[in-house]
Amino acid sequence: MDTNQFWKERLNSHLKMVSRYMRLIFNDHLAFALIFFVAGFAFFYQQWLETVTDTFPVAWIMAILVGLLLSYSPVRTFFKEADTVFLLSVENRLKPYIKNSIVYSFIMQSYWIAIFIFALSPLYFTVYEEVSSAYLLFVLVFALVLKVGNLLATWFIQKTREQGLHYLDMAIRLVINVFAVFFLAIGQPYYSFIAALLIVGVVFLNYHNVYKKFSLPWDDLIEKEEARLQFFYRIANMSTDVPDLKRKPKKRHGLVRFVTRRMPLRQNQTFIYLYSITFIRSGDYLGMYLRLMLLAVFFAFWIPAFWGKIIFAMLFLFLTGFQFITIYNHHRSLDWIKLYPVPHVLRTKAVHQLILVLMLLKIIVMGVVFFFATDLMGALIYSSLAIAFAVLFEAFYVKGRIRKLGT
Template identity: 40%
Template sequence: MFDADRLFKERLSRYLRETGQYLRYMFNGHIAVALFFFIAAFAYFYQQWLLNLPESFPSTTIMAIVFGFLVSIGSVRTLLQEADLVFLVSAENKMRRYFKKTLLLSYLIGWYPVFLVAALFGPLYFASFPERSGRTYLLLVVVLLIFKGWNLLATWWMNNIQDKMIRTIDLLTRVLISTAVFYFLIDGTIILAAVFTVLFIGVFLYDLSISRKQSNINWYLLIEKDRNRMQAFYRIANLFTDVPHLKNPVKKRNWLISLWGNRVAYDQRLTYDYLFRLTFIRSGDYLSMYIRLIVVGGLFIYFVPINWLKLLFAFLFLYMSLFQMMTIYRHHRVNIWLDIYPITQSDKKRALLRLIMKLAFVQTVIFTVVTLLQQNYLMTGIVLIGGLIFSYGFVYFYIKGKSI
């Protein structure tokens, strides 16, 4: 006898157990320290910036665009698996209660980013509209939650539509209308906000009507969305610990391979130097994460006005990059063919240390150039020398001493 409630409880329990296990590794002591510095520094400079907020700053437009995307983007976490195409399709007419529960779960999970962004924009809202009360902003948050629910239902209904172009057009339409609603609501033009709300309800009812014309659930799309969402989570978790469920995408990037990857001497002892370079360039998210940390770190160093904080952020982003690169050592752990390489483990570890040191040198030079652009010559020298000393110590004392 098929029991939708029991199936939902089992899937939810497995989902929470699995994600909770990886989250414990992701938010370990290292990341907690980094997040503390980020939040403290951001809060300080955010407050200082709000004290001198220019009157021409487009607060309404920025908040409306972010709120519009926030309530519109997102899909239902159905917790479906590929095997369900075989075992659950026959019970499709009994799955209604299951999908209602996944809808409610997805909506409640969606509250977290709504409250987070609302808390982030709260100080900006009151700095831009000091005459307004907290009750007005609370009403805006309530409207955010209502539109989040409406958009989630509309997305669920549109999942039954096979044509991807129709789904994309519907999503863009809802994003634009939601953005307009929040723009006029924040601006105080209630009549126009009400007009666009009615227009959104029209789109909402249209989605419901065309969804009812579809007789079957689009199982393939629902399973693909859940798989992609979990793979994205696995890729992030894999930066902190081994994730056996991860299917690593491999990208060609031939130009970068020819530029740097192939520039390894033909020597047996350098086998892992070549392999690790290719792994960094082509596999997983190593390269993209490395670039993102450089860009974000460079922005912090450039805009932070206090010199000691510039140096602190340079060390912090260097630490984050080098710490994540350590996982390259275990990237090919399931490939048994590497065990036949006539290479010692010490050569393998030295190859990793050389790679990480090269990446640390490049990142330090980029941070130095960012400091140089501000014509802060003393700080430029400190960032360069300090970054190189920090990188060398981290690589050849911390990493070298660990059993990776």
């Protein structure tokens, strides 16, 4: 068995799947919205930097963010459920496969470290004007070296099934990584070298105390790999139809009762009742809605210019409506929905109503936020523009998208 070739086949299959969905995700208005978001964020980020003082705790911000990225170091194995049968007998010959998995994980996770460090670099150079760009490059290289140690430590501890050891290992490495990056940021790399030696010690302990004593926990590795794959599917499902997505509903009985207790139990309310519960209990929609709400609130307070606040608030309002159109096909695999003695037009109407209600709720919240972030006039201007946008968006854009989903 050529495990290197086997790894290449698994990797190629994964990349084809990812590239197919990425084309579908960004082949829409979402790509334009994201480009606009990045450009607007860069513009207001530059304006905000002019107000930053020398006492701003950029070193701690960099240490915490990069420290989290360093500590979270899962190894992508691309193992599948059938591997428990076909690969279990050749486990001792999988070292090249595991090595390739660690290298791939390092490359993919290094991108995020580089992105965060370079995104924070204008803020860092504003506070530490005497620091050269070469030193920041040294910080990046040092962080990547720490990443290798964290990946090895994570993989070695992976063999134990004691979750307490996993949490302890994660906590210890997080503290070490945060202080390692912090000392680098304030210009004291000697302490960072000591922290790096501590990471080496953690790797050594995990290897000798865990990795050498146990075999691969196939079921646990496959379960985590499936969880990462489903996470990507959930993101892709916000923009396109993902047939392989496995949905695990959550109970949330209290919230369901709060929403449905005043809802009339009439035949023409069948689908609005169904989609309301779907929005609450699905693991995708409610969390995404709240995250978009929090981001909109953050930018409303963070961006200094009033019209900048308006633009970003409208952008997040668009994303709120756009992301939840796919709820129309959420129950596409359930044939019994087609047996409802209810006209099909009510299903489309229910999605329209749900999206409009979600946008109006967000407008109310953001109207209050604008009142505190600006003034009463600012809140009225935002609310008027947002209501007009929501009505037009629901009447024209949502209608066209649902028509495409229904075909």
